[in-house]
Amino acid sequence: MNPANQRTAEGILFTDQYQLSMAQLYFRQGIHEQMAQFDHFYRRNPNYGLHEAGYCISAGLEWLVNWMQEVYFHPEDLAYLRSQRTRSGAQMFDEDFLAYLGEYGNFSQISLHAIPEGRVVHPNVPLSIVRGPLLMAQILETPLLNQLNYQTLIATKAARIREVSRAALVLEFGLRRGQERGANAGTRAALIGGADFTSNVGLSHVLGYPPKGTHAHAMVQVFLAMGHSELDAFRAYAECYPDDCLLLVDTVNTLESGVPNAIRVFEELRAQGHTPVGIRLDSGDLAYLAVQAAHMLDAAGFAQTSIVLSNDLDELSIWQIQSQIVDEAHRHAMDADAVIKRLIYGVGTRLVTSHGEGALGGVYKLVALQKDQVWHPAIKIADSPNKMTNPGLKQAWRLYDQRGQATADLITLEDEDPRQQPQITLRHHSDHSRHRTLHQHELTWIEPLLVEVLRNGQLVYDLPSLDAMRQTRIADVDRLDTGVRRIMNPHIYHVSLSPALWDLKQELLQAMGK
Amino acid sequence: MNPANQRTAEGILFTDQYQLSMAQLYFRQGIHEQMAQFDHFYRRNPNYGLHEAGYCISAGLEWLVNWMQEVYFHPEDLAYLRSQRTRSGAQMFDEDFLAYLGEYGNFSQISLHAIPEGRVVHPNVPLSIVRGPLLMAQILETPLLNQLNYQTLIATKAARIREVSRAALVLEFGLRRGQERGANAGTRAALIGGADFTSNVGLSHVLGYPPKGTHAHAMVQVFLAMGHSELDAFRAYAECYPDDCLLLVDTVNTLESGVPNAIRVFEELRAQGHTPVGIRLDSGDLAYLAVQAAHMLDAAGFAQTSIVLSNDLDELSIWQIQSQIVDEAHRHAMDADAVIKRLIYGVGTRLVTSHGEGALGGVYKLVALQKDQVWHPAIKIADSPNKMTNPGLKQAWRLYDQRGQATADLITLEDEDPRQQPQITLRHHSDHSRHRTLHQHELTWIEPLLVEVLRNGQLVYDLPSLDAMRQTRIADVDRLDTGVRRIMNPHIYHVSLSPALWDLKQELLQAMGK
Structure with a gap:
């Protein structure tokens, strides 16, 4: 284009x-400037086929706001x-x-509340609430969904990869497999959700991060085509980048050629006073090769070097690699934990495409319309009770228990404040029979989730830095029960309605004969 | 951003x-201006989990060229x-x-050959060949893969949806679920591969097509929230768009409210001399509802109206809907064929994300390097014979049999011309034991597949219109055997190497001790 x-x-x-x-x-109907409110939310966490998410990570807001102010x-x-x-x-x-x-x-009359980027979010809770003249609020639907759904999807996948990777570095390598220019949004979301760095140069620049990357098979192939050797290629690389020497060792044969050649070059670097960085494995049985390579590196006195793994990694394959190392390392007299601790994960295709679930089903539904200065709640009915929308002007809250852990999200009407209520009734969002009551003394904190971002098109929110979003994500994930954080069969986190919201919903359903 | x-x-x-x-x-090595050649190809057709593609449709070239000339x-x-x-x-x-x-x-010294957009393409055949100074040819890898892989992936998915949809209109609705701005590339690729129109306004404008779309549930909800009815909403729509009246009938209750109200409005339109267009079904059992709605529309004298189906459609669900209509229609005294013929498919999420396989594994491999005016072939070896690259400067050909059907693609060295050979030996690209020989009299046509696109950065190719690309795709798909076109368990189309290329490959592998 x-x-x-x-x-x-x-x-x-x-x-x-x-x-x-x-x-x-x-x-034509003369209702284009009537104030309307639309909620943006999703109905279920991503289900990747074999496994499913217990939560999502919100992302995409800043770029949406940039776009709204521009067009x-x-x-x-x-x-x-x-x-x-x-x-x-x-x-x-x-x-x-x-x-x-x-x-x-234009969007100069639109007001927007949203849950900030980097936050843990859950199904049915409004992630963003748009209020403004019906006509422009309607036109916003598609671009809002496009921008928030995808970044939230990828931040969520990155959070899962972060979860299994524990303290290891995670590098995002997906640019070549993303959806064209949208790959930049994927990179950003990955950095919010759990990746430490990216290979994407332009986006690193824009975000103020150093990009990561060393060399590809092509560099070794160039040397071979000229009649030189893998060792020559490694030496040339070490000469060029003596303090950043990370060598891809699988172009010829990982254990018979790549690792021995890398060790030889590392020894030369060491003799010159440089510290080699490590090796990268991009094919084969990564767990087996990592153990073997670690063994060889240790024997040569390079126990501090990193081992970068790449090749269609995702949360399941990383988990499998770690398990296999635990099983196999002792057979080679290696400490599994030490091997795992030196790993770095390069994650590309499966992160940037959210392998197993390529879209977040976020929707944007009319929840209220103003007429003669009075807000009229709107509902979208559906065959399944679970797909009925929650009507009216709303607030969303997070409730923290005695341990400081998030115990439920609560959706209330706009004029309700659960902080002022001695006891809080939580109703299941579609099942009439399920509810529970919490007393204030059972809670340590009731936190409003939505912040005001745009007031009549004007930014009234301090957009946080990427670092701040990451801190938010880390803190939020820490406050989830481990059951919710599990990468398979997670506990279902409670999202509840206040009795007032529940009653309003039932009233509207009855009025529609449901 | x-x-x-x-x-x-x-x-x-x-x-x-x-x-x-x-x-x-x-x-640093002084080899940055040595001429290099890289091939872009993919190794296997998309496998969507339950089913797999028998071929791909090439797409993305024009936008890649635009980008290369700009940056x-x-x-x-x-x-x-x-x-x-x-x-x-x-x-x-x-x-x-x-x-x-x-x-x-910049890319002013890069030359590019490629298989045109809209063409049927197969694994291991170079889709594009880049020749130029090593340094800039290397930098091109990521953006080339990013732009060609994704559009080819989506054009392929669209071709599969086209295959099952036969002559029906297919509308692309995926903007809200694509990967941010990359969704535009997805729309374009969908139009090349098989979609007739898109809901994406901006991209329709750029491509010179009319966008498609009528109304969402929100419009009906607005009327309900104001105390009016679904019928009022439909009437307002018909008044606004009397000759383009296509009504979404599932906001309240499809068969009890939506279709009867639509019929009432259609009757009013007819009385005013307008021809109603049809209805859209977006939830529930689409096949059952389509049969019932068709029955009701027929009874009211609207047998010519269309029925648009949407809601997570893809090639499998469309196939299922058609099968179910065949099974069920006669029970309602309906002609299944007539019901199917009035259907239009609106395809969103699962097209724009290529549901089941979210990335095409296209790669970009060094195949030759010039030194002292002589080209030296390069190979990328791998553990699996199937992943070894084909070395050297190459051409790609398509062979058509007596019936005019494509029977094989043949990869040769650059200086070979199979049109000049009395008999053509086709070798399997990795299996030594498999080859066959064709005589010229068994063939009607041997077609070179790659065209010259850029010569030293200058465009030397008439970029075809989108319509021309679609005609190309239709013609190419028609010349595939039906077995290859099957959407499940397709026949494997033969991609072969010439003996000269095979020998060169073996020589290089032996030299590397493989």
Whole structure:
């Protein structure tokens, strides 16, 4: 796509056609400026086929806000809409509507509350709440979902990889397998959710992080094609980067050529006063090779060097590698723990595509509409009680128990404050028979989850740094029960409704004959 | 991301750090301007878990070329590289290297051959061949893979959905579930591979297509929240778009409310001389509902209206819906074929994320390096014979049998021309024992697959229109045996090596002790 087309395709027209059809209908009905509220939430945690997430990590907000503040209907966009024709050949969008879009077609009247990036989030809790004139709030649906769903999906996958990787470095390598330019959003989300660094140079620059990476098989192949050897290639690399020497050892034969050659070069570096960094394994039985390579490196006095693993890694394969090392290391008189502690994980395809579940099913549902200064709650009914939306203007809270652990998220009506209630009733969001009561003395903290981000289009929130988002994520994950953190069969974290919200929902359902 | 950062993150630094580390090493070794050739290919067709593809559809080339012609190392990019530090605190990239990048760091010396967009392609056949100075050809790896892998993945998925959808319209609805801005590339690839239209407004504009879409549940919810009815909402829509009236009928209750209300509005439209377009079903048992809705529409004299289905559709669910309609229609005295023929498929999440296989494993491998004006073939060896690369400068051909059907793809050395050979030996690309011989009289056509796209950075190829790409895809798919087109357990299409290429490969493997 050339740059001019890219500006068009990523501007305000980065939305679905039906948003514009509906927008004109609202305009025609004279209800386009009625205040509306939409909730953005997802209904279930990602299920990766063999295993499922116990929580998600919120991400994408800052870039969404950047986008909202940037875009509006340019004359060229309006000219395109003017050119659209109905089946009968008439102009699809009328001049008065286009004139309105030209003047008011931007997000300057939109207010946004959201759960900050890096936070642990759960199904059915509003991750963001949009309030504004119906017409522009409607058009926002598609770009909001596009930007928040994907980054949340990837931050969540990264958090799972972080969970199994424990204290090890995790490097994001997915640029070549991401969805075109969206890979940059994937990189960012991975860094929020659990990756320490990325190989993505441009995005590292933008975020102020050093990118990571050393060399590929191609470098060794170049030397071989010129009639030189793997050892020559390693020496050239060591000469170029004597203090950052990390060598990919599987181009020829890992244990017979790569590791011995790397050790030879490391010895030369050591003699010159440099500290070699390590090796990378990118094929074969990674657990077996890691143990063998560690054995050889130890014997040569390089017990401090790292071993980077890569090749379609994800949370399950990392887990498997660790288990296999625990099983096998002692057979080679190696300390499994020491081998695992020197590992670094390079994670690409399966992180940036969220292997096993390639999309987060986040939705954006009308929950209230203002008429004559009064808010009217709206509900989306569905065949399954679990898919009925929660109506009305709402707040979301997190309840921490005596141990300081998160015990439930509570969704209330906007004017409720559970901090002021001596006892708090938690209702299951769809099952009538399930509820429990907590007393204040059972809780240490009731935390409001949503912060005000945009007030009439103006940023009223200090966007946190990436480091701050990571600290948030670490703190939030720490406050989850280990059962919820499990990467397989996690405990289901409680998301509850207040009795007032529950009653409102039942009232609306009854009114609709459900 | 703000626009300035986006320019940085999508410019020449849209690559992996190790490409730059290697680039400096090549520069330091004085080999950075040696001509190199890299092949881009993939090793196996997508396997979606329960089913697998028999072929892929090439896509992404035009946008890659646009990108290559646009980017270079800006002073700001160089300043960032200058700021990178080694572990010892020294400058990672030296001034002479940065000065070189500032002067020559662009793709103006790169030549590119590629298989055009929309063509059927197969594993191990080079989809694109890059020739140019080693340094810049190396840096191109990541962005080339990023852009070609994803669009080829999605064009392939779209072709499968097209296959099961037969002559029905297929609409792409995936913008909200794609990977952020990469969703635009997904839309484009879907249109190349098999979707007829998209809901994506901006990209429709850029490509010169009319976007498709009518209304969402939200519109009906708005009317309900204001105390009006679904019928009121439908009437408002029909008034606004009398000749394009397609109504989403599952907001309240599909068969009890949505379809009867739609029919009432259609009757009103008919009385006014308008032709209603149809209904959309977005939840529930789509096959059952389609049969019932068709029955009701027929009874009201609207047999010509369309029924759009959406909700996590992909090639398997469309297939299932069709089978179920065949089974069930006669019970309701309906003609299954007539019901199926009025269906339109709206395909979102599972198309744009390539459900079941979220990445194409395309790779970019050094195959030759020039030294003293002589090309030296390069090979990447691997544990598995199937992963060994095919070395040297190559051509790719497609052989058509007496029926005009594609019977095999043949990879030869660059100076071979199978059209000049009385008989053609086809060798399996990794299995020594498998080969066959074809005589010219058994073939109707031997077609070179790769076209010259860039010569020293200059476009020397007429980029085809999207319509032309689609015609190419339709023609190519038609020339595949039905066994290869099957969406489950497809026949394996033959990709063969010429004896000369096979011998070169064996020679190199022996020289490396394999």
